[in-house]
Amino acid sequence: MRRRGLLVTPGLLVLTGCTTAGTAEPKTSASRYVNAADVRFARQMITANSHSRRITRCADGRPVPSGLRSLAAAIGATERDENKTMTVWLRTWRAAAPDPTTHDPTTPDSATPGRDADVARLTAARDDDFADLFRRTLAAAQQHQLALATAETRHGINVGARDLARRIIRSRTAELDQLR
Numbered sequence: 001m002r003r004r005g006l007l008v009t010p011g012l013l014v015l016t017g018c019t020t021a022g023t024a025e026p027k028t029s030a031s032r033y034v035n036a037a038d039v040r041f042a043r044q045m046i047t048a049n050s051h052s053r054r055i056t057r058c059a060d061g062r063p064v065p066s067g068l069r070s071l072a073a074a075i076g077a078t079e080r081d082e083n084k085t086m087t088v089w090l091r092t093w094r095a096a097a098p099d100p101t102t103h104d105p106t107t108p109d110s111a112t113p114g115r116d117a118d119v120a121r122l123t124a125a126r127d128d129d130f131a132d133l134f135r136r137t138l139a140a141a142q143q144h145q146l147a148l149a150t151a152e153t154r155h156g157i158n159v160g161a162r163d164l165a166r167r168i169i170r171s172r173t174a175e176l177d178q179l180r
Contacts, residue, residue, distance in 0.1 A: 037155035039095045041165065042086040044148050047098050049079035051115065052141040055134070058122040062130050071178055072138065078171060082164065089160065139179040146172040 056072040064072070090097045118137050125133050145168060152165035 034093050034158045034161070035156065037152060038158040038161045039090065039093060041148060041152035041156055041161055042090050042093075043095070043098050045145065045168070046083050046086050046090075048141065048145050048148060049083050051119075052076075052138070052145065053079055054119050055122065055138050055141055058119060059130075059134055062134070063127050064131050064134060067178075068131065068135060071175065072134075075138070075142070075175060082168070085164065089158075135179055139176055142172045142175050142179065146176070 053076050056076045059069060059072050087097045118140075122130070122134060122137060149165040149168035149172065153162055153169070156162050156165065
């Protein structure tokens with residue numbers, strides 16, 4: 001029993017940051033240690049997530065297998081939460097958040113799978129063709145987000161942004177497996 005207490009104590013010290021109450025600045029994932037790659041990641045992910053959510057909304061009222069519809073709903077909810085987090089970070093970092101309804105100029109049109117043309121194709125698709133086109137378009141969007149997150153893990157320095165990028169890599173990889 002004594003050994004367990006010794007194992008817990010270092011864990012508590014790590015969780016509390018080894019500080020005394022009220023004397024230290026709280027540690028947040030939007031720490032002051034941030035570089036251009038972190039800002040670029042947050043801005044591009046907000047834009048990419050917003051485009052992906054536009055894609056998922058195209059399935060409303062369309063014939064889509066229930067498993068794919070459930071996955072799209074989960075993707076939309078996850079990306080909405082990610083965007084809220086990254087918007088707060090950008091504000092903390094004193095960087096402008098992109099307008100999620102417009103294209104982020106730091107991402108070339110050709111690299112943005114959820115661009116207006118993709119949404120227009122989905123909207124115009126015949127019901128017979130929709131599910132397959134939807135699956136492929138959503139997979140391309142998730143692949144793009146995976147690439148953005150991978151770049152953040154290589155070039156970013158912010159602990160919170162790098163942690164989110166690693167979680168995005170895991171979630172998008174799992175989503176891509178389901179979309180195949």
